[in-house]
Amino acid sequence: MLWEWLAAIGWSAGSVAGGIALYRRVRFFSTVWGIITIAVVGLLSGVLHNFLNALFSIDEPFFFLLAIFGIGMTPILVAQWLFEGGFHLYRQWNTHGGTNRMPGMNDQTLYAEVNGIRIAYERGGAGYPLLLIHGYPETRRMWRQVADALTARFDVVSMDLRGYGDSDRPSDELSYDKRTMAEDAYGLATHLGWDKFLVAGHDRGGRTARRLAADHPESVVGATLLDILPLEWVYSQGADGYARRYWHWYFHLQRGLAERLINSDPSAYVNHLFARRGDVLDPENVAHYMEVFARPGSVDATLADYRTAFDVDRPRWTEEVAAGHKITVPLQILWGEYGNLNDEPTLDIWREVAEDVRGEVIPGSGHYIPEEQPEIAIRLINEFADELGL
Incomplete structure (x- = not known):
């Protein structure tokens, strides 16, 4: 149906946008990892689509699209936070031995x-x-x-x-x-x-x-x-x-x-x-x-x-x-x-x-x-x- 195509297109666009955002914002990603990120997010989107379709009987395409977009963007934002914030903090701690002489910079050689x-x-x-x-x-x-x-x-x-x-x-x-x-x-x-x-x-x-x-x-x-x-x-x-x-x-x-x-x-x-x-x-x-x-x-x-x-x-x-x-x-x-x-x-x-x-x-x-x-x-x-x- 038309609304299914629209949902698929909308979610795919969101997935690609999220993947690109991750790739552009998370500087230590290589091009290969950026592509993998987009592919993984896209795969998860398909699973989520089937899950929502089985869990809810949503006939109206507008509400279905709204649900897909609202719930679907959550893992993207969480992933971006984890990679951009959490992993960066881990990298700072792990790479430098967990010791900070100065806020922001490290004295670990x-x-x-x-x-x-x-x-x-x-x-x-x-x-x-x-x-x-x-x-x-x-x-x-x-x-x-x-x-x-x-x-x-x-x-x-x-x-x-x-x-x-x-x-x-x-x-x-x-x-x-x-x-x-x-x-x-x-x-x-x-x-x-x-x-x-x-x-x-x-x-x-x-x-x-x-x-x-x-x-x-x-x-x-x-x-x-x-x-x-x-x-x-x-x-x-x-x-x-x-x-x-x-x-x-x-x-x-x-x-x-x-x-x-x-x-x-x-x-x-x-x-x-x-x-x-x-x-x-x-x-x-x-x-x-x-x-x-x-x-x-x-x-x-x-x-x-x-x-x-x-x-x-x-x-x-x-x-x-x-x-x-x-x-x-x-x-x-x-x-x-x-x-x-x-x-x-x-x-x-x-x-x-x-x-x-x-x-x-x-x-x-x-x-x-x-x-x-x-x-x-x-x-x-x-x-x-x-x-x-x-």
Whole structure:
């Protein structure tokens, strides 16, 4: 009969819509599981149809359709709640051992085998994927305040770069070029099942994020770069102010000498790097950075980061810029009022190497924006996501 066909069509449409809703909202579903979900819900709908038909004598098609829709949507909504809420809570508890240091983020170190090495990371929240990358001489811990708040909107992952934190420290110096480090980040995103994602990087993490945006514009929908200018531009400025501001860049190039001096007292060196703004940084974080920096292989790995930046990244970027290649991914540039960029036409400099640039100075902050002014960083990253329609 006509009403039976209408009921079947209506229920099938509801089943498909529910399945699609599950697939779109439950981000960790693969395409295969999305199809399976739709099939299972459709099968259950047929069982429910027969059950209602046998249980009730409903001759009026309108009321039959109403009953089918009302009762039929219940398992869909319950399933969505279970997968989107209950399973997510289970995943957070199970994956991280049931221990939360911060609401939303976890201090349980997770690992992914990507690009031939092991990368350490933390994960928290649910929503649009957001990758956070730290700077020197820090670790993923620098993002802890910002990451905590952003978990309300994003699926947040903060990673340790190769050579830093709990990630592997390859002995091959040339493996620390930013293209390789960007492939580490991209490999982690792929490992997590992310097709598209936002990235925010500070200092060395910003340079990795820049290369990631340049090499993978199909996946990176937007990049926030904190307190950096283009590497090749900085080196082109010579000693007129920049050798003083970035003195450690040149010191790190002195093979043998830099290793001996830094390894003689790693904590003193880290303290000196933080001296200008150390009074506003969390003492526990600083102690953590010192401990990690003193681990075997840390000094060699981080020096390799800077040396490869000079030997490989600098000429590579110079060649690409000279050839007219510009980053097409939208960039958000943030820099501290008391950092190294505030005397420069920062946005104009970035517009020479990227097509879509916006940004602003962060009042009251020096170089370490996520730790000095976390609330402003949180707000601006959220506004950037709003602008991108995420």
